[in-house]
Amino acid sequence: MNKPVSAPHPWITAYPEGIEWDVPIDITPVHEQLLASCAKMGDAVALDFMGATTSFRRLGEKVNALAGALQSELGVAKGDRVALLMPNTPFYVIAYFAVLRIGATVVNCNPLYSLDELSHIVSNSGATVLVTLDLKATFPKAEKLVEKGHVKKLVVAHFPDALPGLKKILFSVLKGKDIVKPATSAAAQSVISFEELMTRGKTPAPVRIDPEKDVAVQQYTGGTTGTPKGAMLSHANIAANMSQIDKWGCGLFYPPSKVVAVLPFFHIFAMTVCMNVPLCSGAQVVMLPRFEMKAFLSLMKRTRPNILPAVPTLLHALATKDTATAEILAPLEVAISGGAGLPGETREAFAKKSDAILAEGYGLTEASPVVTCAALRVPSKPGSIGLPLPATDLRFVDLDDPEREVPQGERGELVLKGPQVMLGYFNDEEATKAVFTANGYLRTADVGYLDEDGYVFLVDRIKDLIISSGFNVYPRVIEDAIYHHPAVDETNVIGVKDEYRGEVPVAYVKLKDEQSVTEGALKSFLEERLSKLEMPREIIFRDELPKTMIGKLSKKDLREDYENNVKAGR
Known part of the structure; x- marks a missing residue:
């Protein structure tokens, strides 16, 4: 039996059987959990990278070896920041846990960021050591960061070493042009080999960590709306979110489960759900450096994973591409959608291909990141982002007055409290103060409501809200309507300035292959689904939409x- 509902927590009665909201949360630092898992699991496979496998025992040995070398060879001490600039590879996993093992702080860097963005992140965080790969996609930017004086040491891994034997040879022969030679670069004096550090045989000295005060990961966020801010996530924050997810999953992330890691580890969603949770539970992680349909389908057939954390665009691709057959997707038991709103059309199309439970979740960097999720073992309400995770308290507040809570069912800004909520923004007291309400709830800038059963529904982002003739217009409502047209593959709606209405919606649309529709025909289709204020002023067709x-x-x-x-007429 579930616990009786208390007034402030209307979602408790909707909790799945066997899950309770008011439970103890484990805040054991994640690296301690990982090393315990490595000791327990021994020769079981922890990582599969394009066919090259790493056992739990070997992973633990490599983490300790790199941790010891970072301490003794590079002088990395507790509280120091170490930047990671690489896609998914075993090198990332080893470096991440090694940095945490010695009490230093991980600073994740997106390889696609511009040099200016990376310069801001590295200089703002104070990271003097950066771990990267000898790929043209990553090393040149790392080299520039050294030239600019932001980084003193580069730890560089040789990418082909992560591949299985034949693939390693073929990569060197066929894609040798994608590899750079750090030893001959302008930053050569600052370069040290990842592999060389691993062979030093250094044992890391013990470091005392206060889980609730010491920062494990400094994750930069807000780059789409301004200068990225460093969210300080303590060891307790990250461990708490892992514990919450573990309790919500009811054993889902334990062996013999296999989790697909095609989302990048440097993103908070993948870091927690694709890496930390399964590895610390003894489950296998099967990796790709990026999503490519052919490689992904090959991975599915070879490894037969049962858990797929994904973003809606990835699920949309699987649902609509003929090569992604029901037979290939059959091993999946659960697909977890996060990172953006899941369109109803994508949910319906995916259900036709796969019997897996498709659970939509919600989170943000400042919450380590998961806040709510649909049930992972039983079906949940379609269109909802689920229920608050155990020990997570949330409210909806007035859009103009965040100190005033709105009644259940009324739209407002989502605010929350929980053990997964960050310590604050690094060196930015003003931004930290602004993101919390007077009574300590984290403001999310997301608009939504609680329904009568306590399920959470989101409408849109405050920053994406379009104010047209004084009325709120939500891009997601427009996008959902457009997705109902059979010719539409992808759509994204923005607000643009308008002299009469202040702002009006404009829709960008990508059509399905061999499909066509005119702007006029699409608007006619939308007339019964949208109000006049919601009707896009323009519909712009593109072969691809940026991601x-x-x-x-x-x-x-x-x-x-x-x-x-x-606007410029080009």
């Missing part, structure tokens, strides 16, 4: 495109 590194459709890039190209 972020994690695969989310990017409104930032569309706003720039509209200003620089559409």
Whole structure:
């Protein structure tokens, strides 16, 4: 039996059987959990990278070896920041846990960021050591960071060493041009080999960590709306979110489960759900450096994973591409959608291909990141982002007055409390103060409501809200309507300035292959589904819509495109 509902927590009665909200939360630092898992699991496979496997025992040995070398060879001490600039590889996993093992702080860097963005992150964080790969996609930027004086030491891994035997040879022969030679670069004096550090045989000295005060990860966020801010996530924050997810999963992330890691580890969603949770539970992680349909389907057939954390665009691709057959997707038991709102059309199309439970979740960097999730073992309410995770308290507050809670069912800004909520923004007291309410709830800038059963529904981002003739217009409502047209593959709606209404919606649309529809025909289709204020002033067709590194459709890039190209008549 579930616990009786208390007035402030209306979601408790909707909790799945066997899950309780008011439970103890484990805050054991994640690296301690990982090393315990490595000791317990021994020769079981921890990592599969394109066919090259690493056992739990070997992973633990490598983490300790690199940790010892970082301490003794590079002088990395407790509280120091170490930047990681690389896609998913075993090197990332080893470096991440090695940094935490010695009490230093991980600073994740997106390889697709511009040099200016990376310069800000590295200089703001104070990271003097950066771990990267000898790929043209990563090393040149790392080299520039040294030249600019932001980084003193580069730890560089040789990418082909992560591949299985034949692939390693073929990569060197066929894609040798993608590899750079750090020893001959302008930053050569600052370069030290990842592999060389591993062979030093150094044992890391013990470091005392206060889980609730010491920062494990400094994750930069807010780059789409301004200068990125460093969210300080303590060891307790990260461990708490892992514990919450573990309790919500009811054993889902334990062996013999296999978790697909195609989302990048440098993103908070993948870091927690694709890496930390399964590895610390003894489950196998199967990796790709990025999403490519052919490679992904090959991975599915070879490893037969049962858990797929994904973003909506990835799920949309699987649901609509003929090569992603029901037979290939059959091993999946659970697909977890996060990072952006899941369109109803994508949910329906995916259900036709796969019997897996498709659970939509919600989180943000400042919450380590998961806040709510649909049930992972039983079906949940479609369209909802689920229920608050155990020990997570949330409210909806007035859009103009965040200190005033709105009644259940009324739209407002989502605010929350919980053990997974960050310590604050690094060296930014003003921004930290602004993101919390007077009674300590984290403001999310997301608009939504609690329904009568306590399920959470989101409507849109405050920053994406379009104020047209004084009325609130939500891009997601428009996008959902457009997705109902059978010719539409992807859509993204932005607000643009208008002299009469203040702002009006503009829709960007990508059509399915061999499909066609005119702007007029699409608007006629939308007339019964949208109000006059919601009707896009323009519908702009594109062969591709811009996406972020994690695969989310990017409104930032569309706003720039509209200003620089559409508005300018190009």
